Amino acid sequence: EAADLKSNFELTVKNVNRLEESDLNQEFFDKIFGEDVVHNEEEFRAKIAEEQEAMMAQDAERKLQDELYNFVLSKVNFELPNEFLKRWLKVSNEKLSDQELEEGYADFAKNLKWTLIENKIIKDNNIEIKYEEVFQAAKQRLDAQFRMYSPQALDEEQLGQYTVQFLQNKDNANKLFEEVKALKVFDYLKTVVTLDKKEIDNTAFKKLE
Numbered sequence: 001e002a003a004d005l006k007s008n009f010e011l012t013v014k015n016v017n018r019l020e021e022s023d024l025n026q027e028f029f030d031k032i033f034g035e036d037v038v039h040n041e042e043e044f045r046a047k048i049a050e051e052q053e054a055m056m057a058q059d060a061e062r063k064l065q066d067e068l069y070n071f072v073l074s075k076v077n078f079e080l081p082n083e084f085l086k087r088w089l090k091v092s093n094e095k096l097s098d099q100e101l102e103e104g105y106a107d108f109a110k111n112l113k114w115t116l117i118e119n120k121i122i123k124d125n126n127i128e129i130k131y132e133e134v135f136q137a138a139k140q141r142l143d144a145q146f147r148m149y150s151p152q153a154l155d156e157e158q159l160g161q162y163t164v165q166f167l168q169n170k171d172n173a174n175k176l177f178e179e180v181k182a183l184k185v186f187d188y189l190k191t192v193v194t195l196d197k198k199e200i201d202n203t204a205f206k207k208l209e
Contacts, residue, residue, distance in 0.1 A: 034152045056202065063208065065182075068189050069114065076117055080109055118185050127184050134176050137183075139163040141176070 022028045029038040038044045086105060090096055121127070142162050146154055154162070167173045 056205075059205070063205075064190075064195075065186050068186055068193070071193070072117060072189065073110065073113060076113075078113070080112065082109065085109070085112075118182065121185050121188060122181065125188060127188065129177060129181050129184060133180050134173070135163060135167065137180050138166055138172070138176050142166060 024041050024044065026039065029044055030036070032038070032044075033047055038047050082105075085108075086101060089101060089105075089108070122129075139159055143153065143159055146159075153159075167176070
């Protein structure tokens with residue numbers, strides 16, 4: 001149809017955007033990291049390295065948690081009432097097809113086993129999850145999200161108010177509670193297993209994933 005059009009069209013270009021290298025000056029530093037955080041190129045490079053190291057440390061921690069999760073599941077063997085659980089899942093969700101049940105049951109059973117193990121570790125070792133810990137976890141999460149859109153951090157009062165509002169949502173509060181609980185369990189597990197610590201470069205680390 002477009003090939004049959006005979007009319008002449010006139011286009012007006014309103015904006016032309018170009019990507020150009022920025023000068024390493026205070027204006028640039030403030031845009032990236034917030035006002036007065038970095039003052040020169042040396043501090044800028046050090047800040048970049050610091051943030052990269054923090055990201056790699058988080059990746060390493062997630063990898064360790066994944067290894068601990070699978071290790072514990074492989075060592076703690078107990079049977080679940082699978083047929084009963086499948087019937088319960090079908091009754092609880094009438095829209096769940098037999099195929100969906102079979103395809104998803106293995107992951108469900110694995111997560112249920114982990115939850116039972118997690119709860120036993122919490123109970124046997126008197127591990128407490130305090131509101132303040134959940135609050136701090138939520139505050140850190142929100143702070144990281146805000147920093148994605150603006151390098152200028154919110155002040156503590158504002159961030160605290162947003163955190164209170166965030167945790168007033170029951171789903172948010174429950175999710176953060178479970179995350180804090182999981183972190184405490186992983187911290188405990190790290191004290192009862194022998195960790196073989198090695199320094200490797202980022203390329204070698206990615207091959208582990």
